[in-house]
Amino acid sequence: LSNGSFYRLVPNPWDLVERQVPLPLLPILQKLLRTDPAERYQNASALKQDLEQIELVQTNLSSSRKDPPMAANKLILIGSLYAGAGSTFVTLAAAKALNHYGFPHAVVELPVNEPELYSLLYGEKHVPKDYVYLPASVMSGRTNLVEWRNKHTTWYPTNPGGLEEGWNPSSTLKLLYALKHTTVLLDISNHWEDGGIQEVLESADEIIIVVDPMISKLNRPQSNKILKKLFALRRSKESINIVVNRTPGMKFFREADHLLPKSPLFSLPNFPYSDVVDSVWKGELIQERPEILNSILAAIRPLLSRIAPSSFLGDIQQNKMDGMIRRIFKNIS
Numbered sequence: 001l002s003n004g005s006f007y008r009l010v011p012n013p014w015d016l017v018e019r020q021v022p023l024p025l026l027p028i029l030q031k032l033l034r035t036d037p038a039e040r041y042q043n044a045s046a047l048k049q050d051l052e053q054i055e056l057v058q059t060n061l062s063s064s065r066k067d068p069p070m071a072a073n074k075l076i077l078i079g080s081l082y083a084g085a086g087s088t089f090v091t092l093a094a095a096k097a098l099n100h101y102g103f104p105h106a107v108v109e110l111p112v113n114e115p116e117l118y119s120l121l122y123g124e125k126h127v128p129k130d131y132v133y134l135p136a137s138v139m140s141g142r143t144n145l146v147e148w149r150n151k152h153t154t155w156y157p158t159n160p161g162g163l164e165e166g167w168n169p170s171s172t173l174k175l176l177y178a179l180k181h182t183t184v185l186l187d188i189s190n191h192w193e194d195g196g197i198q199e200v201l202e203s204a205d206e207i208i209i210v211v212d213p214m215i216s217k218l219n220r221p222q223s224n225k226i227l228k229k230l231f232a233l234r235r236s237k238e239s240i241n242i243v244v245n246r247t248p249g250m251k252f253f254r255e256a257d258h259l260l261p262k263s264p265l266f267s268l269p270n271f272p273y274s275d276v277v278d279s280v281w282k283g284e285l286i287q288e289r290p291e292i293l294n295s296i297l298a299a300i301r302p303l304l305s306r307i308a309p310s311s312f313l314g315d316i317q318q319n320k321m322d323g324m325i326r327r328i329f330k331n332i333s
Contacts, residue, residue: 074307075176077204079188081226082217085210086245088116089287091187093268093296094303096287098183099152103308106181108156111135111167112196113189117157121148122283133159135167138175154181172196183307192226201233206306207240208265213248218259231261241265243303266302269295 028050034040041047080087098105109117132145134156148155211218242260244267279286286292
């Protein structure tokens, strides 16, 4: 009926592959997938030879490069437009992505937040011995304290026992100034109007506003008020972005487009709730599961490009390709 042709209702799979595969590997992958068997690699030795050639070129390029510079001090403020949108989930997703690529950073939970991070990290089991919570160290002026660290992430959860006596809005800035990390992810939950956040909003390098598919919440007067306030700040609008958490697909974007002051920077999938529950029972963060982390890494690159220097992102692509080459060598050896 179609004379051998057809109308594609979904994106071309090859287009999707090209976005995921490093450029030097594309010719090899294309040859492996040729329709005519005679045009494919005829044996593993021929494939191995081409891979070795790519590896040699990339090794020479890497040896001629200087170590990538670390990012300048950056404060990334992440907050939910309304309660339940998922600022903590997005913060942890960003932390796990940065940790995956070996980029040092700190995650700070605003002290006035409900102490969620401590529970998510299973603090009863993992909190370091003699650990002092950041607000307590700021109020007391103590330094050289034990850090709660997991590889490239340093955690600063809210004290589950409550706020320190004497804590006030100005203490938030003192807390941020006390940090010695080059990159800080600050989770403020939905405390946009907290007294200590006003000055932070003006000094943050990036502001991430998290929403979810609940259009009824997105369309609330309070939500509109906060959006107008944030986008009225005297700063580059490029540094204020919206992220959609638990997105169900393109239908949401079509229906919500007129409610948002700008297009979302990226969106995170609606991961199955059963997976979330299973992770909790196993005592792990769902963002650490390989299949979940892979989805996060594919989605969150626009944010990483705003946090990390371009040379670092080049190394992300290089590391990705090196990993692919190693896996292929392992399978054909």
